[in-house]
Amino acid sequence: MSLIQIRHHLPGRVRLKVAAEQPLDGIGNWLRNGLLAIQGVRTVRVNETAQSIVVQYDPQLLSQQQLQQRLDEWQWQQAKVIDDEEHQYTRGDIALNLMGLLAAAFLPKPLAAATTATLVAPLVVEGAEQLRERKLGVEVLDAIAIGLSAWRGDHKTAMLTQSLLSLGEYMEQHTSRSSDELLAQLMQPKHSQVWVRRGGIEQQLSSEQLLVGDCVLLGPGDAIPADGRIESGTALVNQASLTGESLPVRREPGAFLYSGTGIADGNIVMVVDKIGSETTTAKISAIIADALDEKSQTQLATQQMADRRVKITLGIGAAVYALTGDLQRLASVFLVDYSCALKLSTPVTFKSMMYRAAKQGLLLKGGRAMEELAQVDTVVFDKTGTLTYGDLEVTDVICMTEQQCAKDLLALAASVEEHSNHPLAQAVVNAAKQTKLPHIEHGEVEYVVAHGLTSTINGAKVVIGSRHFLEAHEGVNFNQLELTISELEQAGKHMLFISSAGEAIGVIALRDTLRAEVHETLAALRQAGVVNQVLLTGDTDAKARQLTEQLGLDRYFAEATPESKAEIVTQLQAHGHKVLFVGDGVNDAPALTAADVGLAMASGTELAHMAADVTLLNDNLMGVAEARQLSQQAMALIQSNIRLAEVVNSGIMVAAALGYLSPGYSALLHNGTTLAVLARAVNARYQ
Template identity: 70%
Template structure:
């Protein structure tokens, strides 16, 4: 049972009864942080309570309570819980260190024992479970200092330990907060009809049941359905397709999509964290809890080093019977730096990447990204923009030339916001073609345009519209149309007095940053750059040669994309796939690293390991660069921890270092390694 124990605007604390939270802090944290609008989550296992800070414009305490009720506890994963250190812990330990340094030993015990008691208790609990880990080493080392009445060394060790733990946890919390901020949607002003009144309000003030009035250029602010009117909606943010779709009575609309043309009234059915575009937030949150192979390996290495430290300490004591040397050796713990530096480094790189508009979904994604040697690009939406450019103007009337035909088309199409129309208008402007006088334009939504020139009817639109609805025959251009289709081009068909007068061909525009991105990937160690496209072999070969790619796969179908990736993997390659559409999801999942573009579909972004938050292909190369930096940092930190701690242990075993010096050097090394990892947060 979930009950609200305390609430102030923007913050609520829940108490759970009948369910134990022991061991489930991380699972609950990931589950709640994935809700759009949640800023932070604190779980108190001892009190069986959960404190949540949230955005009031997106969530209410009742919605959060309902989400807690909906948690599927059968799917809960238990994990080891650690004490959450705060600045107060560090301050108390520093005060304890001052007391142990300057007051008589008999009084210093009164302040030291309570402060180190929790560390001693954790070590005892681990031993009772027949485990020997870091907690045991810390407890034995501090316990030996307390037994020898060396309270200064005991408090120095405790203070440095708490400082190191606080740094790691604070880095994690900062990463969580940043990623939570990225999940917050942008707000817009919308026209609403509510209680028979029309007024303008912010999109975050919408409630279920509102009627939103949609006009050209409006961003749809919530999930809902059309109740009157007709609109063309650009759903590229969801489907990856740049060509708008028709939406009329009863059709579903989704938050984050944009009205291209037309006017309509929409019924709001879902708002805030319930909308379609908010669902990806859960995937983002999960990235924080995923452990990489490197992190698992360093954790295992750290656990082995605990046994080595215990063995060396026991050997030293057996040979010397010197309890001070034993304490000095036990205070050298490889595992601290090894276990802490890797996750901190990964989260710091994630933090840095997010500030640059790159979402790296956890340490495993970073690790795999640094290891890839082959990058496969799906052409449409990745190497090319969604924008189109005119490539062919084909005339069927001798009395007209290509420029005149383009000028006529642009003069009529300038009244339309469709991407094909805008491309034609841009081409005419670029060639400085004159405006052609024409009659009133009748816009047939999702089909084409009707107008007139010199009192003769003019039709512009799709072949289906002109042939099936207007009876215009374009069969004389069949070979040309077939060739344009093979080249992957879009087409606008034109007719005058129900007779064909021409066809305009358009193609996707190559991204300006393509060549720079490809060169950067090669410089970062990528050996094979591969094109994957539905175009013909000739067109694919032309683009491959233009971009100096290594390989291409033409006439690819949605089903074959994942197969191509799998075949490359069978050849021994580690593959990154870059895509954006729904049909790219299988390939994104199959690849060692899937990277989704900023305008990619929800499904593509959920399947991907890396998501570009900005629509710039250079992000692909930047993500690879950050991954390489992360792995370089992790490996250098491991070497640093190994060599420095080995030197400290040797000095302690030979009696050159007393316990206080050993603790200072060891913990100083741990903090130095952590500081290097934390420094990676700074944006490049």
């Protein structure tokens, strides 16, 4: 029998009941984060006492039966139990406490006492349980302070304190929940539509619906949705996300293709060999759930600091009572503690900044990512797709005959190359369009995949392609340009070689297109304190050196493999550097994981997004600098809030100890300070 039963269902909303043999005590947070990690889930509310779960979801992506099935398949015995998981406050709790405050102020004393006792009892019991377990957390101090006020008959102070505490907790939890829900949605893998031949019928399906053995029809511009092998056809495959090389490679029947790469040219039928199995889905869900549950070192440190401040407050209160014997002063002191502001403001600041970053197109996966990003002093960039667009631009047109000028040669090449989808061809066509060159009439174009194009112009055979193709297959010699070719290679450029009637007539040189915002980004990072900037690429030494000099980077590493990229990052860390790695491909995943902070570009592969601590949602490199700045702002706000809480609460504590503040004013000032600090943290979402 299923542990999960559907009790009520409306389109997009379902209430589930969990069987009593699987108690929810202490696993509400684990359950909530796990559900948010499922694609299509929008909000989750867990009631541990009632053994119920309310889920709002996108009915186009998920059904209540699928949701129930996923829950049934969970490894419940591996649930992360938190013995002291905090109560989840709702607006109903706040309304109830405010009604209790009104009752304490206006009802006869016996009724006010009964109302107050009923409402504060759960907190007092919780504090007593912690004392019995020899824990001195903030709940103990709150229980003593509120319980003492209620015992003294000061019901208004007790209920005022309880109301302010519940409001602060609700603000913290609401901010955390809304940020988690947004973060979970943004972290979900994206699926594409693909044409599939299944059972002799061609149909369009989502890539998540692919099965092993499906025949996928792929053409120019299509992303390869799963691992598989080519059954028929020939194509140029862009493997930049896998190898870092910007030029596509030829793939024929029998060749294996990898998910995340793409078809640059040609048409193929691919047989699916591996798909995103439930195991992969579970891995993605686990990564999302871990990111939602993660606590930074700063958050842990402030929680420890808060617990130490509880002991200080108890010690000061005991000393005041020993010296004065005044219970009112004791209550006033106990109603002031540093821990509330410290405990609440740090996670709220992180969640607020995560929310704000997401709205700006930056996915920051937890407080640890921000904490580490604020401390980095070294940024390591992959090249293709990161510093460059992966597109190419024409830089040199070299004519070898007196009969032609550069414009004539570019027009000739563009007229033939417009029949190809190869990146080099498209760059030549774009250059001709920008300079408004005329189209030259030519004969039928023959396309030799991964080699070049042939056609006829005015009866002469024209060949455009690689040097190897023209020299080895067409017998054309380019030796007279050897020095120029060597200089272009040293400058890190790609080349197209052109012949007519068996004679070499010219060379067109191209280079990767730098992102428009790359210089601004590098300058902003230096201004933000990231002064060591490194290029790490699979390109040749010449291309890497040329780009390093062009951008003013500090150093470069060329001809890097995925494994060596991670090793280089580790070496930099061994020399005392805090390293941010910026990449986009499958080949970058080891380095993204090894770095103190890994940042994946928006155009990156799913594996890169999973491995990274930060993901850009917009294809703009400036997001790297913006992520650094937001992280620095978050840490500055946290430190500012800690200082503010320390100074203000110290003043209130001294005034309470000297008898200048009644318990009511002490509670109002202290909790007002906590709410003010919280408000500053929440306000970070909107700045």
